[in-house]
Amino acid sequence: MSELDPVIHAQARLRVVASLSALGDGDRIAFPRLQELLAMTAGNLSVHLRKLEDAGYVEISKTHRGRTPATLIRLSRRGRLAFEEYTEAICTLLDPALPKEQL
Template structure:
């Protein structure tokens, strides 16, 4: 499901999936994380995490590979692009309330 311009991607917007995608996006492109490691990082039950991973995999935002007894997850190029678009859309929606991002003060420390 591709969101219309100016709309947040409903696949990513669910809180648990946003946490999953943002965690995977923090890895370098092509890097993988073990299911158990992701589960611990996000403090999610296996069943809950699996449910959200299935939705992300169906949308082709992630891939999973089983090696031995471990499953490894990777954010796809499509998933990374969708996340970047999500962040961009969210920023544009929030800008009227918080003002434009000040590139000279990225931490927002100046009054």
């Protein structure tokens, strides 16, 4: 049986990774927009992004839009692969309990 990635498995980080995986490969999202989508506090989101960044699953870039600082986030290739492996592991766990057409 496949192991579930403990970095992704935490509920908040799973929500972050799932949201970022919906972006196109290489697309980025601004920190405030991700915070709004996930209804998380800035501090809570920052903590989880740091864990994901430390694991190499997200890439965070700081830039400016005019004079305003902007933090942009994207799922790295490693993060995308880790999320794919995570979803496969979940499906493997559920496989005996559900008919294939429901997965």
